[in-house]
Amino acid sequence: MVHSDRKISPQENRLPPPLQTGLALTALAPMQDVTDLFFMSVIDRYGSPDYFFTEYFRVYTNSGLDKKTLRSITENSTDRPIFAQLIGESIPDLVRIAQSLSHYPIAGIDLNMGCPAPRIYRKNVGGGLLRDPEKVSRILGELRDAVDGRLTVKMRVGFDDTANFDRILDLINRYNIDLLSLHGRTVKEKYHSAVHYDLIAHAVQRVNCPVLANGNVTSANAAATVLSKTGAAGVMVGRAAIRNPWIFKQIRQTLSGQPVSIVTLVEVRDYIERLRQTTTTQPIPERARVSYLKMYLNYIAQGVDAAGAFQHEMRLARTETELFEVCDRHLLSDPNQAFALEPYPGLVARPNCETAREAIVN
Template sequence: MPLVSLPQSVHPNLPLTALAPMQDVTNLKFMKVIAHYGSPDYFFTEYFRVNETSRLNPNILAAITENNTGRPVFAQMMGESIPDLVRTAKQLCAYNIAGIDLNMGCPAPRIYRKQAGGGLLKEPAKVDRILAELRQAVHDRPLTVKMRLGFENGDTFFQILDIINRYSIDLLSLHGRTVLDRYHGSVNYNLIAEAVKRVNCPVLANGNIYSAAQALSVLSQTGAAGVMVGRWAIGNPWIFHQIRQALLCETITPVPLTEVRHYIDRLYQTPEAPNIPERARLGYLKLFLNYIALNVDSQGHFLRLMRQAQTEVELFKVCDRFLVADTTQTLALAPYSGI
C-alpha cells in the first residue's frame, strides 16, 4: 500500500516542524497561542483515550473542529483495544483531521501499566495487529505513529520499525529515550538516525530540542525529515519561527522579555477564567511558567519566586519584576543550565 501524501508544510523547502502532543497543554487555546508566535508545520492533539466505553472527548475534539490556525491537526489516540481503536479512528476520520496518530510512547505509569502508550513497545505482536487493523480502517489519509526507542531498552526497536514498514505508516515521530527513561538522561540521536535509514516514511526527531541551534544539530546528526518540539515550546513559543530562521541562515530575532510578559497574559486570559477558582488558575499558569522561567533568569530567582506566589497579584508582581522592569532584556536562545 503506498504512503498517503502528508499535508503541505509552511515552507516546502525546509525540514518539517511539529508541536508534540502534551496532555493538558496542547489544547485548542495553546495551539492558537503558538500560532500567534509562529506555527509549526503540524499540530497533534492531546490523546483521545480509547477503551470499551470511550467516546470522543469534546474538549479535545474542539482542537480540530474549532481550529482556525490554518495548520493541519493530527488526531492522537491512546489505547490497546483493537476494535475500539478502529472504531475511534473511523469516528475521527469524519472530521477535518490531517491524519490519525497512534501513541506508543507515553511514559506515564498509569498508561503503560494498562499496556497502552509506551506499554505497547513490550508487545511487538500486538503492535502488528493494531497497525494492520488501523491501516485498513485509515486508508485515505495519513496514519502516523509516535513512539520511543523501547520500553526498558531497545530490544524491540528494530522489530517494531519493520512492522511500521509493513503497514506503510506515513510519518514516524521518534523520541530518542526509552519509556522508563521518561524525560531524564541523554537522548540517543544515533538510534533516531538508524530509524531514518530503516523506515520508508519521514521521521520527526523528538527529545530535548530546546533551541533552534539544537534543532539544526539534531537534523544534521539524524538525517530526520524534521523535528518535533514539546516542553521547550512551552517556554519559548517563538521556537518554530526561530528554527525556520536558522534553517534559512537568517539571524534569529531577539524576543524582548516584555513580549514574554504579553505571552503570559495570552496564556492566562480565557473566557472560562472567571469560573475557575484562583488556585486552579494559578496552578495552570505555573505549569507554563516552570518552562518560561528557564529562559528568563540564569540565577533561578524568577522560578523560585514564581512558585512561591499564592495569589494572582503576587504572581503578576513577580512577572513584572523580571519581565518588564528592564526593557532591554531578551529571552535566552536556550534554557539556562543549573537551575
Template sequence: MSLSQILPLSTCPGLSLTALAPMQDVTDLHFMSVLAHYGCPDYFFTEYFRVHPSSTLNKKILRSITENTTGRPVFAQLIGESIPDLVRIARELSHYPVAGIDLNLGCPAPRVYRKNVGGGLLRDPEQVKRILSELREAVAGRLTVKMRLGFDNTDHFDRLLDLINLCDINLLSLHGRTVKEKYHSAVHYDLIAHAVQRVRCPVLANGNVTSATSALSILEMTGAAGVMIGRAAIRNPWIFQQIRQALNGQPVSGVPLSAVHDYIERLRQTQTASMVPERARVSHMKMYLNFIAQSVDVAGAFLREMRQARTETELLAVCARHLLSNPETEFALEPYPGLVARPTCETPQDCCA
C-alpha cells in the same frame, strides 16, 4: 481541510518539517491559538483521545480540531489497546477535518504504561502489529505513529521499525529515549538516524530540541525530515519561527522580556478563566511558568519567586517585576543550566515530548 491541501509528508531538498508534540493538559485549542500568534509549526497533534470500550470523543480535545483557526493541519492522537475501539474511534474522527490519525506508543507516565497503553505497548511488538494492521485497514487517510526506542531497552527496536514499514505508516515521530529513560538520559540520536535509514516514511526527531541551533544540529546528525518539539515550545513559543529563520540562513530573532510578559498574558486569558477557582488558575499558570522561567534569569530568582506565589495577584506581581523592570533584556534562547522545570502535576512532566 482536505488531505490534498496539506503540506506533503515527504523529504524535499531544503524542506524540514516542524511539529508541536502532543502534550496532555497543554496542547489544547487555546495553546495552539496562542502559539500561532508567535509562529506556527507545520503540524499540530492533539492531546490523546483515551480509547476503551465505553469511550466517546472527548469534546474538549475535539475543539482543537473543529474550531482550530491556525491554518495548520491537525493530527488526532489516540491511546489505547482495544483494537475494536481504536478502529471505532479512528473511523469517527475521520468524519472531522483531521490531517490523519496518530497512535501514541510512547507515553512514559507509569499510570499510563501500567495499563499496557502508550509506551507500555512497546513491550509487545505482536500486539503493536495487530493494532497497526487493523488501524491501517480502517484509516483511509494518513496513519502516523509517535513512539520511543523501546520500553526498558532497545531489543525490539528494529522489529518495531519493520512494523512501521509493514503497516504502511505515513509518518513516524521518534523520541530518542526508551520509556524507562523518560527525560533523564541523553537522547540517542544515532538510533533516530538508524530509523531514518530503515523506514520508508518521513521521521520527525523528538527529544531535547531546545532551540533553533539544536534543531539544526539534530537534523544534521539524524537526517530526519524534521523535528517535533514539546516542552521547549512551552518555554519559547517563538522556536518554530526561529527554526525557519535558521534553516533559511537568516539571523535568529531575539525576544525581549516584555514579549515574554505578553505571551504569559495570552496564556492567562482563556475564555473559561473567570469560571475557574483562583487556586486552580494559579496552578495552571505555574505549569507554563515552570518552563518559561528556565530562560528568564540565570540565577533562577523568577523561578523561585513564581513557585512561592499563592494568589493570582502575587503571581502577576512576580511576572511584572521580573519581566517589565528591564523589558528590553533578552530572553535566553536555551534554558539556563541548572534551572529544572518541576510542573505542578504529573501529566505535563511525564507526557510532554
C-alpha cells in the same frame, strides 16, 4: 548538514505541505493538558509549526470523542494541519474511534506508543505497547485497513531497552505508516538520560516514511544539530515550545540562513498574559488558576534569568496578585532584555512525564 536546502522526498509527499518548502518539517508535540485549542492558537500567534497533534483521545470500551479535545479539530483556526492522536489497546475501539474521527477535518490518525507516565504504561497503552510487538502489529494492521487517510505513529526507542526497536520499525514499514515521530529515549528513561540520536538516525535509514526527531530540541540551534546528527525529515518540539513559543519561527530562520529573532522580556510578559486569558473564561478557584499558570511558568522561567530568581519567586506565589507582581518585577523592570534562546543551565521545570500538568509546583 543542515537541511536548509533539502528537497522534499517522495515519502514526504504523503504529508500536507510544509509552511516553507525546502526546510525541515516541524511539529508541536502532543502534551496532555497543554496542547489544547487555546495553546495552539497562542503558538500560532508567534509562528506555527507545520503540523499540530491533538492531546490524546483515550480509547476504551464504549469511549466517545472527548469534547474538549475534539474542539482542537473543529475550531482549529491556525490553518495548519492537525493530526488526531489516539491512546489505547482495544483494537475494535481504536478502529471505531479512528473511523469516527475520519469524518472531521484532520490530517490523519496518530497512534501514541510513547507516553512514559507509569499510570499510562501500566495499562499497556502508550509506551507500554512497546513491550508487545505482536499487539503492535495487530493494532497497526487493523488501523491501516480502517483508515483511508494518513496513519502516523509517535513512539520511543523502546520500553526498558531497545530489544524490540528494529522489529517495531519493520512494522512501521509493513503497514505503510505515513510519518514516524520518534523520541530518542526509552520509556523507562523518561526525560532523564541523554537522547539517543544514533537510534533516531538508525530509524531514518530503516523506515520508508519521514521521521520527526523528538527529544531535547530546546532551540533553533539544537534543532539544526539534531537534524545534522539524525538525517531526520524534521523535528518535533514539546516542552521547549511551552518555554519559547517563538521556537518554530526561529527554526525556520536558522535553517534558511536568516538571523534568529530576538525575543524581549516584555514580549514574554505578553505571552504570559495570553496564557492567563484562558483562565478568565472558566469558573475555577483562584488557587487552581495560579497552579495552571505555574504549569507554564515552570518552563518560561528557564529563560528569564540565569540565577533563577524569577523561577524561585514564582513558585512561592499563592495568589494571582502575587504571581503577577513577580512577573512584572522580573519582566518589566528591564523590558528590552533578551529572553534566553536556550534554557539556563541548572533551571529545571521538573517534569516527570509528557503530561506537563504534573510539573506544577504547588
